[in-house]
Every structure is written in C-alpha cells, then in structure tokens.
Amino acid sequence: MGKLLGVVLVIIALVSAYPILKNQYPLPEDISTHGHLIDEQLHDTMVEAGISFIGAQLVLAYFVWSFTGRKPGSPLKNFPGGARVLVIFAFVIVGLEVLALGAFGQKAWASVYFTPAKADSLQIQAQAEQFAFYFRYAGPDGKFGQIHPEKIDEGNQNYFGLDPENDVAARDDIVSGELVVPENREIHLMLHGKDVGHSFYVRELRIQQDFVPGLDLSVHFTATKPGKYEIVCTQLCGLGHYNMKAYLNVMSQADYDNWFKQQSAQ
Amino acid sequence: MSETSAQPAHVHAPAQGFLWKYVFSLDHKVIGKQYFALALVAVFTGMFLSWLMRIHLVWPAAKIPGLELMSKAGAPGGVMTPEYYLSLLTMHGTLMVFFVLTNAPFAAFGNYFLPIQIGAEDMAFPRFNMMSFWLTFLAWVVLMLAFVIPDGPPIAGWTEYTPLSAIGKDAGPGMQWGASLWGISIAIFCAASLLGALNFIATTLDLRAKGMTLMRMPLCTWAWFITSCIALLAFAVLLPACILLILDRHAGTSFYIPAGLVASDRLQPHSGGSPLLWQHLFWFFGHPEVYIAILPSMGIVSHILINSMRKPLLSAKVVIYSMMSIGFLSYMVWGHHMFLSGMNPMSALAFSFPTLTITIPATILTLMWLGSLYGANIQVNSASLFALGFISMFVSGGVSGFFLAQPSIDIYLHATYFVVGHFHMVMGVASLFGVFAGTYFWFPKMTGRYMNEGLGKLHFWITFIGTYCIFMPFHYLGLIGNIRRYQSFVDDFMAPYIPLHRFITIAALVTGAAQFLFLYNLIHSRFWGKPAPENPWNATSLEWTIPSPPPWNNFGDKHPVVYHDPYQYGVKGSGGDFVMQDSPEPISGGD
Numbered sequence: 001m002g003k004l005l006g007v008v009l010v011i012i013a014l015v016s017a018y019p020i021l022k023n024q025y026p027l028p029e030d031i032s033t034h035g036h037l038i039d040e041q042l043h044d045t046m047v048e049a050g051i052s053f054i055g056a057q058l059v060l061a062y063f064v065w066s067f068t069g070r071k072p073g074s075p076l077k078n079f080p081g082g083a084r085v086l087v088i089f090a091f092v093i094v095g096l097e098v099l100a101l102g103a104f105g106q107k108a109w110a111s112v113y114f115t116p117a118k119a120d121s122l123q124i125q126a127q128a129e130q131f132a133f134y135f136r137y138a139g140p141d142g143k144f145g146q147i148h149p150e151k152i153d154e155g156n157q158n159y160f161g162l163d164p165e166n167d168v169a170a171r172d173d174i175v176s177g178e179l180v181v182p183e184n185r186e187i188h189l190m191l192h193g194k195d196v197g198h199s200f201y202v203r204e205l206r207i208q209q210d211f212v213p214g215l216d217l218s219v220h221f222t223a224t225k226p227g228k229y230e231i232v233c234t235q236l237c238g239l240g241h242y243n244m245k246a247y248l249n250v251m252s253q254a255d256y257d258n259w260f261k262q263q264s265a266q
Numbered sequence: 267m268s269e270t271s272a273q274p275a276h277v278h279a280p281a282q283g284f285l286w287k288y289v290f291s292l293d294h295k296v297i298g299k300q301y302f303a304l305a306l307v308a309v310f311t312g313m314f315l316s317w318l319m320r321i322h323l324v325w326p327a328a329k330i331p332g333l334e335l336m337s338k339a340g341a342p343g344g345v346m347t348p349e350y351y352l353s354l355l356t357m358h359g360t361l362m363v364f365f366v367l368t369n370a371p372f373a374a375f376g377n378y379f380l381p382i383q384i385g386a387e388d389m390a391f392p393r394f395n396m397m398s399f400w401l402t403f404l405a406w407v408v409l410m411l412a413f414v415i416p417d418g419p420p421i422a423g424w425t426e427y428t429p430l431s432a433i434g435k436d437a438g439p440g441m442q443w444g445a446s447l448w449g450i451s452i453a454i455f456c457a458a459s460l461l462g463a464l465n466f467i468a469t470t471l472d473l474r475a476k477g478m479t480l481m482r483m484p485l486c487t488w489a490w491f492i493t494s495c496i497a498l499l500a501f502a503v504l505l506p507a508c509i510l511l512i513l514d515r516h517a518g519t520s521f522y523i524p525a526g527l528v529a530s531d532r533l534q535p536h537s538g539g540s541p542l543l544w545q546h547l548f549w550f551f552g553h554p555e556v557y558i559a560i561l562p563s564m565g566i567v568s569h570i571l572i573n574s575m576r577k578p579l580l581s582a583k584v585v586i587y588s589m590m591s592i593g594f595l596s597y598m599v600w601g602h603h604m605f606l607s608g609m610n611p612m613s614a615l616a617f618s619f620p621t622l623t624i625t626i627p628a629t630i631l632t633l634m635w636l637g638s639l640y641g642a643n644i645q646v647n648s649a650s651l652f653a654l655g656f657i658s659m660f661v662s663g664g665v666s667g668f669f670l671a672q673p674s675i676d677i678y679l680h681a682t683y684f685v686v687g688h689f690h691m692v693m694g695v696a697s698l699f700g701v702f703a704g705t706y707f708w709f710p711k712m713t714g715r716y717m718n719e720g721l722g723k724l725h726f727w728i729t730f731i732g733t734y735c736i737f738m739p740f741h742y743l744g745l746i747g748n749i750r751r752y753q754s755f756v757d758d759f760m761a762p763y764i765p766l767h768r769f770i771t772i773a774a775l776v777t778g779a780a781q782f783l784f785l786y787n788l789i790h791s792r793f794w795g796k797p798a799p800e801n802p803w804n805a806t807s808l809e810w811t812i813p814s815p816p817p818w819n820n821f822g823d824k825h826p827v828v829y830h831d832p833y834q835y836g837v838k839g840s841g842g843d844f845v846m847q848d849s850p851e852p853i854s855g856g857d
Contacts, residue, residue: 012734037674042678053662056632065645067641082581082637086630098626105672106615196437197430197541199681215541232749239439241751242756245755
C-alpha cells in the first residue's frame, strides 16, 4: 500500500500542477499601467512555489515508494550529510528565495502605494454602502461639496449627504452609479465608507482596497483599455454582499467629455 | 526499574460515582476524552454546514428536505436564503477554528497524553483543568444557542469584522443577538483556553519525572508545550477584544465604531472608535491561532512517523527549535491579513518579511520529515498513512503562502478562493490529518482496543484524494478572481466555472461521507474492537509503559524514571529494535 501512496502522490502532484505547467492559469486581462508588475511577480512566485511543490511531493513519493514494504530487518540508512546539510540547504535556498521575492515584490506594491497620485489626476470619490457603490465627480467647478452624514437620504437620492442649498460647491457635483473614467488618465479614487466595511476590487485593474468607515483612504490607477469591467465588494458587508457590484466604464477622452457634459447639464 | 522520585503524593484521590468519574472528572484523561468528544460533535456540525453551503452554491434553488426545521426564516420551504448562507458560513468557521482545530489536536490529545508522556500523575491544576473543559463546553452551548434564537446566527463571518459586528441590528439579520452570543461564546472560550494553556505550561515545567529532562520529552509534548505558550499570549488578547466588542454592542461605548456612520438609514450613535483596532486585536490572536492548530499536529505526526519508520528523526533538536521559531515569528506577522485594510502601506513590508521568513523553519521541518524517511523501514498502517498525508498536505497548503505573504500579489488574490484553499489545506486539513493519525495511533492506549485497519485505510484514501479534489481547484478559482463569501455567483464571468464548483461540491459530499466511516470505526472499535496489548506499536515513550487504558493515576503507585531520549529505535534492545524510555538497559551507540 506504501507503493500505491507513492503513485497517488505523483499523480496528485502532476494533475495539480498541470494547468501551471501548461501556463494555463487564466488571470483576467490586465488593463492598468501597473498591473504587469503584479502579474510578473505572481508568475515568478508561481515558478518558485511550483518547483517547491512538485519537488517536495515527488521526493515524498519516491521515499514512500522505496522505503515501505522492505524486507523485515533491512538495514536502516541515514540521509547522506544528515540534518546539517538540509538545514543549510533551507537557510540558503529558501533564504535567497525569501530575499528575492521580498525585495523584487516591493516594486509592484510601491507603484500602487508609495507614489502619490499625480497633481493632474482626475479626482473621483467612491462611496460604499450596503449594498451599492456610488461615485461622485466634482462637477465643472472642480470642487467637491461637503459630506453631512445626517443629510443622507436614500429616498431622495442624496446618497452622500450633500447640502446644495447652503453649499455652493455641492450644487454641481455629479453622482453616478457607474465609475466612468477616461482611458490613459490617472484616476485618484478617494474611498469613503458610509456604514460598514466594504472593499473596491476590479480584477482587470489589479486594484483592491478596503473601505474603512471613519478612515478616508485613496488609491490611484490608470486604465488603458476602453470597456466595461465589474467592480465587486470583497469585504463581507452583510446579507446583500454577494450582490454588491457596479461597473467601471473606461472610455476614450472624447466620449468621457461628452458623458461629463451630459451629466453636468442634468 | 522504578523508584520514588521527588513527586508529590497523589494530586487527587480516585473519583467515585458516575458524576465525578465521567462528568466533572478531575482526571486529565477523562477531560482529554471530553474535549475529543466535543470536537467530534463540532466537526460533524461544521462539516454538515459546509455541505449545506456547497449545495447552495451550485444549486441555489435546491430544496433541501428538512432544512426549514433548522430555521424557518433562513430556509423557507427548505430553500436557503442569502443571509442564512452567511450565518452558516460564520458558524462553520467559528466551530471549526475554535472548537475543532484548537480543541482536538491541542486540548484533547494534549490533556490525555502530555502528563503521561512526562511521567506525571495528572495535570498541575486538575480543578482548573476541569473548569477549562466545562467553560469550553459552555462557550459551545452559547454559540449553538444562536441557531435557536429567532434572530438567527450572526452573518459577519468568523472574523466578525467591525463595525458590521458592532452596531447591532442595523447591520442586518443575526446581528442583534446572534453576534452578541458569538462575542460572549468566544470570550468564554478564551478564558477556558487561558486556563488550559497555563495548566499545560505549569505541568510541563514542574511535573516531569526523574530523568525526564526537557530534551528527553517526546516531540508531541514539545509541540503542546510551545502551543500553550502561544495560546497564553494569543487568547489573552482576544479575550479583552471580545469584551470591548460586547461593550460597544450593549454599553454604548465606541471602541470600534467611528462617528458619522449611517446604517439602515439611521445615524449611528457612536463616535471616536476605529474599525482597524478590532482587526489588529483579532489578527494578533488570529495568526498565532493558525499555529495553535498546526503545531500540535506537527508534533503528533513526528511522534508517529518516528515509530512507523523505526528510526529517529535526523535531528529532534532541529525540529524543536524550528517549532519554537515558528511560534516566535507567529507574533510578528498578523498584519499580513490586513495589507489592504488601509493601514500604513509601509507596514505591509514590515509584515511581509517575517511572513516570508516563516518559510525557513517550515521548510526545515518538512526537510527533517522527508530526509528521515530516507533509508527507513516505513510500516504502513492507518496512522502512518495519515502522517505521510499530513506532509503532503502541509507542503501543498504551505507553498500557496508564498503568494499571499507578498502584499503586491495580495492586491489581486486577497479575499478570493485562493486564500480559502490555502488556509483550508494548511491549517484545516493538515491539522485534522494529525488528529486522525493520532486517533488511529493512540486509540489502543485510550481504550485497550485496536481500531479497524481496513476501514481506517479506506477512510484515509477517500479523505486524502477527496481533500485534494476539493481544495486544489480553489486555488485556480482564486487565480481567475473568484471572490469568497458570496452565496451565489452572480458575476457574469463566473458562468464557465460553475461545473468546476459542482465537481468540488460532489467531492465535498463524498469526502464528508467518508468521515462517517471514521465515526463508525471509532464507536464500533470502542466496544467490539480487537483487544490491544500494552505496547502494540513497539513504541518507546512513557505512555506505552502503562496498561491500556491507563489506571486513574497513570503509573499506579510507582514513579517512572527516565533513562533515554524518547526515540531509541533502530537499536538492539531486549524487546527488539527499540529501547523504552524507562528501561535502564544501556544502548549500544546510543546516548
């Protein structure tokens, strides 16, 4: 039965790794300027993790195959070099791997989190609530109105709690259920949580960031390909969590300008 | 052979009467079995909930006969509602993490075998020990009450993130009383675990038999000892965290709730708190908890592998130091659960590096097991199969940690099925494999009877292949961006992957069904199993020097004296290829 376990381990290792060996793990298309860094890092890690996985499973399979069902009284042997060689191997090989992944991986993280948004980026505010996203544009005056939580009124479609009567900047704010952005322009998305924790995740953008109530966070990204992409909430936020989604609509600059004009006119 | 050591007289007299013997027993062995029984009830409940979830995921409109009896509101006519899915998810996670993965490998086996393996008559504080079990039981009762209250169980997941879990009924169904029960249950559980951990530490340090130096303790005792040190610090943080949560919910405080929140169209009457505080406190417990679940199984598996290989590990010291470094590092990495939570992005790097560094001791452990297999005479039985399966599972679940330890990749993989696959394999299934191995191995000692080997092997094959069929595809689903904690896949891009999800559901049903073989084997063998001798596996540690099942004071009126390292295999002894720890015979070429 030990031999059978050896065979099963080999089958499990090969079947599990088959899609990776064939390079067929289908990440969705990347439509951001920074996403390739994450994808490359993921690919490098896949190679290192893949080698560790297949290597360890095959060695386990080989040893199980070889050292079960031996004749009683067969001489015991010790691994050549003993523990010392293996410990040194782990420190050197795995240590180098850790250093490499740790050091190179920071490039991708830095591109998202350590560089501030450019001064000319388009500022949009995103609000997450049970169970919808709303997006607010500053309008032609380029200024956002103040948020007054006590004025939030879903029935009146005042999702952000704006006060247009007293607040001039709020009067021309555009509120949309869809995140419409021009292509190839950096977007500075400011996240505001209205009730509980939510998260902003667009697979194709390689962007994911939590909304934390009480903490106004922001992310910035540049979308490079026109199209409609799903925005999903990835932080468990209550019973409608599974259905909390919106769309990112990436347009050419001209289409975006048109859309913006139409919205401002309303 | 044995002589009187400096041990105190009997810590307690033999119990009289059913109530004191089997219910409120002070005997660590009875308490160990009580923990085991509670874990067994919890694991079957948790597994049943996962079945319901898996069925609902792929056949959302399925009528499950009898489900309406569980909750009229949650499953009208037997069809599960979205909120009930989240309730089940919360209860599945809580039951499995606390009442199974903490209780079974650590509290159950640790209680039963730690005192015996160090040659003690009982735990250092038998009364505390009884109290810690009954508090754990109370915690379980309080948690299960959530199923019967009209509000239903909470829907915020086992991590109960604030403010969702802190603002009460405005957060949704189950969040009024269900979430309070959750908080109270976990707070009680923490208190119980603290008592247990203290007891384990005091026992290990103070009650070792003559000759039982620290380095002569078996590896599983070492693992339980290290785990209790981790548990002492981890539960000490979760306990106040839960108390603050309860205060926020019922006393009007705002530890976790900031100002200006509007939920269910109501401005919440709180200000000044931070949701991130809960995340920090929770994960400061939560990450070490992963090692509380897996370290005891590492020890158990090492103990069993050595016996099955008929030779010691390449270096027991290296294994002990590796487990210690894992325990130490486990406190520096909690932030890797929070890369995207809005904490300072610089701290992501500070948390990522120690997380990646844990790979080194984990790799050393794996290499110690693998390297020791070389040149062994591996005896194949249910226990050793599960121990070997543990290594395979630990590697598979471990390598996916490479990805998640890196904040940049976490941007893409966070909250996907990749994470679910990762932790189910490495902390869930691997840890349970240790429990299964331990059960098949120690059952003869605990009951005086063997478990059925044929059934045991069948149980292994279905479970081993089944868990790979369930959890390997999770990683691929995660890579395509499949989000976790969704009760239904409403995203357009998910449609092509529904058949894969169906495959996983079927694998889960089959693998789950195989666990009834284990249950049957357990119950049947307890009464009708083949009688086992005192030392059926030709093993060396102290638990095999006493009758099966052991008498109430373990070693009778004698105090064992220890002469050797715990794993004298592959030597020429009077009884064969091994020398027992308490045997004074010299070992040729030994210590």
